[in-house]
Amino acid sequence: MLRDITLGQYYQTKSYIHDLDPRVKLGGTVLYIISLFCFKNYLGYLIAALFLAIVVKLSHVPFRFMVKGMKAILMLLMITVMFNLFLTPGTPVVTLWKLTITAEGVRMALTMMARLTLLVIGSSLMTLTTTPNNLTDGMEKMMSPLKVIKVPVHEVAMMMSIALRFIPILMEETDKIMKAQTARGADFEHGNLLARAKALVPLLVPLFISAFRRANDLAMAMEARCYRGGEGRTKMKPLIYKKKDFLAYAGLVVYMVVSIVVGRLSLG
């Protein structure tokens, strides 16, 4: 049941990609996605796919984990392809009953498919190789210039990491509460929408009470350990760029330049 949902699909192993600074991976993913929308010809996608293949290889994450991410968006992908295939005006190639497939439609559908696939694999690679915690740290550091305009960057990051720590605990708790109420004859699975919404009350009340109690306890425990906001705090694991991070940035720049230049060539 709920236990099966795992949040953040981190894949534990040692690799060059795992070791990179989260900022490199965050920035890299964003740039990679931007590049996907710049291409005008298939060569760009070819280079993007090649680049991704190299990164996947370096990450030591089995390819089937990427495919898992694809499964989730399979429906979306199908619909997008269908729409583009049948609804793009242009030179007709085949006509099936009332639907016409055009040459432009085929090209468009292929482009969309390539874009979506690469986008999903690329971003799931980031979550597969970066712990949620590390990701939060990376975001905090990257956003820190925003502190000047009074954006509570540290607080948001702290909230995110606490949420990540407590989500599995609360999920387990939800499971237990559901069982306890089921044992009292509660029915979460049958009935119409209204009945089901009403059935959630015995689940949500204990869950909220517990969550508030935990929040209260945690706040006390944090204060007892001298937590007083981000001011004057040091870091146990500060983010410091190492040589391999600069190397990765260099690789990224090379990719961006090459792929966009080649990808925007107008071929015949």
Next chain:
Amino acid sequence: MSIILDHVNYIYDSNQPTAKKALDDVCLTIPDGQFLGIIGHTGSGKSTLVQHLNGLLKATEGHIYVDGEDIYDKDYDLKKLRSKVGLVFQYPEHQLFEIDVFTDVCFGPKNLGYDRKETELLAFDALQKVGLDKEYYYQSPFELSGGQKRRVAIAGVLAMKPKVLILDEPTAGLDPKGREEILSQVKKLRDESNMTIILVSHSMDDVAEYVDRIIVMNKGHVMYDDVPKEVFRHYEELEQIGLAAPQVTYIMHALAKEGLPVDTDITTIDEAADEIVNALKRSGRKVN
């Protein structure tokens, strides 16, 4: 109402790489009206086992017969099973949700389709059985003490008129006095109603005094299944799997080792005191 477990196996996350065998070929017969203790440390499978008895978990392999009927039959009514086999979980906080104690206890019978009058009678009866003072009936369940919450949680299940009552760690987090109060209330319940009662615990001290039979769970299988004094004879093996026998057992064994001829099967303080005095007299030492 008898319950028979026939070669029950349960595997957590059976289709995942993290699969773990939580129950390993468990065969048990629980006859009508027995007071049973299931003992094991955290992760021994004891909680998993009792969740099978009311169909909250479904065995990966094996069968469970309640009153002779296989509960895994297609047309078996699980809701009815849950009214017959009542399970009270460890933390009352996981089930209390209504605005007052009385309404909360009504939740179970209401779900079973009793009309309003019957429901209220059942709730009232259940609250009386757990010995909660009337002044608390219309208070919020969240403002009660730990021991009182526990009573309300038990009443919430009792109101469904179960024939079997399972209590999962009913004393966790209570202070010594609260612990004793709950356990003696359970004993009273059993003496008055002749229900089958299953007490799940990691503490031998809790159950030794009360139960007719002890099942010791370890790594998902039944390690011992016998009357308390037979089980405690294995106190050294129990120690090895992280369960202690009642302290009295250790004392009696220590005394026997020192050459005092005492009966080492004794588990309660009173019996032990009498036995030691007798043994001292028998061995010719002066007692007063």
Next chain:
Amino acid sequence: MKIVKARDLVFEYIRRDEEGNVEGISTAVDHVNLDIKQGDFVAILGHNGSGKSTLAKHMNAILYPTEGTIWVDGKDTKDEDVLWDIRQTAGMVFQNPDNQIIGQVVEEDVGFGPENMGVPTKEIWERVEESLRAVGMYEYRKNSPNKLSGGQKQRVSIAGVLAMHPKCIILDEPTAMLDPNGRKEVIRAVRALNEVEGMTVILITHYMEEIIHADRVYVMDSGKIAMEGTPREIFSQVERLKSLRLDVPQVTLLAYELQKRGVKLPNGILTTEELAAAIKAL
């Protein structure tokens, strides 16, 4: 100097009804005097609702006295300027292991306190290692806290406090939610801290077996200190303890029952070995 000293400490809280009107005033701590010596293992006993946890929260400046004063390492907890010094001097471990671990990895959680104090990175790592070793959790430093047992989680919490280099550590019912194995684990770790490192330990509990090794025991009842003394002195008053809703270790209880039956045994027997030896000596 006493590490914790309280004089006429009173803590009252106002009970309100649903409309927020004052219903009455409850006294959770009632004129308590305490003197806790540096390096001692002190136990504070009491049933649920006796005021022991409220008292403990004063030692860490989480709660402030309504009347009277409490000094931690000579500092008055009401003085706001020394608040963070006090919290660092007197580290606190709470009851629920899940609700006090902040980090998603064991070592990061232990580093949380030193991070807040502004300890330099290199020193944080040293402190984390030394603290995790002190409670025997070093091998688990890379684990997720969610995968640990209750006893292990509590040991991580203790390490988290140790890493702040406190002078005294207060444990507020650290074993109430654990199974017997977990309880043993935590108590063993706490005793080792006291004996090996000379850390002042203040253990709040309702489990009698856990205080046998304490240097000094306070028993609380309805906000007051009802009994005070060495474990032996406390346990020799079986009837009094029972009237305070507390248990007595079974050995002590048995010795007491034997005395009642006329067997001449010394008062306050605490362990099986002591009882066996005393009976043998008859």
